[in-house]
Amino acid sequence: MEKLAELKYMSGFGNEHSSEDPRCPGALPEGQNNPQVCPYGLYAEQLSGSAFTCPRSTNRRSWLYRILPSVCHKPFQPMAQGYLTHDWDETEPEPNQLRWKPFEIPPTSQRKLDFINGLHTLCGAGEPRSRNGLAIHVFTCNTSMINRCFYNSDGDFLIVPQQGKLLITTEFGRLLVEPNEICVIQQGMRFSVDVFGETRGYILEIYGVHFELPDLGPIGANGLANPRDFLVPVAWYEDRQVTEGYTVVNKYQGKLFAAQQNCSPFNVVAWHGNYTPYKYNLSNFMVINSVAFDHADPSIFTVLTAKSARPGVAIADFVIFPPRWAVASNTFRPPYYHRNCMSEFMGLIKGTYEAKEQGFLPGGASLHSMMTPHGPDAECFEKATTGKLKAERIAEGTMSFMFETSLSLAVTKWGLKACLDENYHKCWEPLKSHFNGKRN
Template identity: 50%
Template sequence: MEPVERLPIAVSEAIKGALPIGHNSPQAPPFGLYTEKLSGTAFTAPRHENKQTWLYRILPSCAHPPYQPSPEGTAPELVVRESSKMHYIPNQLRWDPFSHDESKDHDFVSGLKLVAGAGDPTQKQGLGMYVYAAGKDMDEKSAFYSADGDLLIVPQEGDLDIRTELGWLLVRQMEIAVIPRGVKYNVRLASGPARGYALELYEGHFSLPELGPIGSNGLANARDFLAPVASFSEDFGATAHEGPNKYLVTVKFNNTLFQTTQAHTPFDVVAWQGNYYPYKYDLGRFNAIGTISFDHPDPSIFTVLSALTPVAGTAVADF
């Protein structure tokens, strides 16, 4: 059984006592760990919108050689080349699933294909829509993260075993997952070839929609969202530059990929606390609302997550 638990206070530690008591950034963290803050919003964002998580890790994540542009041929297909050649058309669009035969040599990252989008990640506006098809695991000594936005993953076929800096998430069919901007992760295929959909949100973060006249319950309930339990790899050396192995870390920054190779695992967070973390949700727990008299309500009654804009009631994207 996968190690997940409900975390209403959003705290987790892989070693008891790794979380500081009473403060976030002590002068001497427990076990000699390093304190880092992962920010999803500005520090001064309104309290109800503020997204921050404190990480307590074995080595600083900033201790790595400089990132360099990824070599040609390593970028996810259509992410880099086609993002600058987006065609805006007024037609309805649909996409057939990508063939498993064509994806057998691709992992989750290289199997991402950008098919639609709007806006610009440098301006923190808009989104990118992807279809993914993967036939193999990511290399166990690799990690990927996006500096452009949060990634909503919707498996259509095959289960994904996702290792994040904050712990593991096993995402099955009929479940969804959200990986926040800046969180490193590695994807393994838990049940063979996998394909599905993904949406990268450049603007803001996903949240539960307001319920209005529905009342206090219904649609997706906060208690049903699951966060990972802290878990770390022991594959690290005495210093950030001396380790037993080499890890390839790839970052997507302004729809361009960069890479660096570091001597320590990126999965070394021993404890964390905050409200900015990966999570998953079982769509079978969605409490659908519908009419019992006549006609048909708007499809917004089926919204699981919404990404809001400054205009009240208007979203960048609804899922």
């Protein structure tokens, strides 16, 4: 394997890119996508991420030039599901505030888990067959995927590593994704994950739509996540026969299936198109914040959005809370107490979240369901209402995030027992009335 430092990328979100492995110059056909004979005797294959008839602005496809087409495999067979599910009726609805302690990573000596075996579904809504909805998973793994890859027929994966770096090999090339970075593997793209020890993270899976950059509106041309900071892999291939069999795992209609083939699927010598995997470093996010008074809505921290058919309402938003300045005057600066018509799933990559300095830990999570009240704990409230206001840096050394959705999420059976913090509700019990009948 080449050194990780030698991995190369191209920049730009949703751009039309072209790439060929430098070992095969001229592998991209000139003037047409599917010549009678491709250079180097390669096969042409198109990967479509949208309907053929979508408008040009939303039409997503890439042409892959590969040693063998991806159709060269034996029939798919059902395989064990583990804790991956989209059965949202396996438990009764749970409206309470939920918080999870850091999800446990089993040591290698106890059990070897790769990325696929380490997938655990926490919650979700909708149905992949109707192409509408989402699922939230966590992954805990300790070993690399050996002679097997994964692809998702149901939707896109937004992967948020929290502990340990991931070397993700895709048909388009390789991506090194570390904590404080994210990676999106779009529907149908085959990939394999190498890890370098105990590894953990979060996944937002969306059905039927793709992630895009949010509109900026009155913000203007610059702000939030800039398109040029999104990185796409450069073509890389391996021409490798696997006599003992290579396993292709497919997630289809919420179930896992496996097929065997005798060669590596990462045999794409060249490609071009606008339907690719990509990664983004969260430290590149340009924060927009309140500079006068009051606490701005978290939507100003949106990195990526997956729009629904209703204007202004998302199937899912990926929102972050990065280091920033707090300068608002005469203002309760932490997140306000609120009830929301959206569902809010939060995770912590590193550091300490400002509104929950105790109990909400890196590698853990929380879920505040639709219209369930939530907000700062009692300790945070007291600090924020009695402390002297001055310009200060907040969230330094911290990165928390939110998967926000307009859907009402159901929690899985695994999610209601794994690492659940039974005492979460107690963080609000010390809140007391300050009402005295007199105006301040």
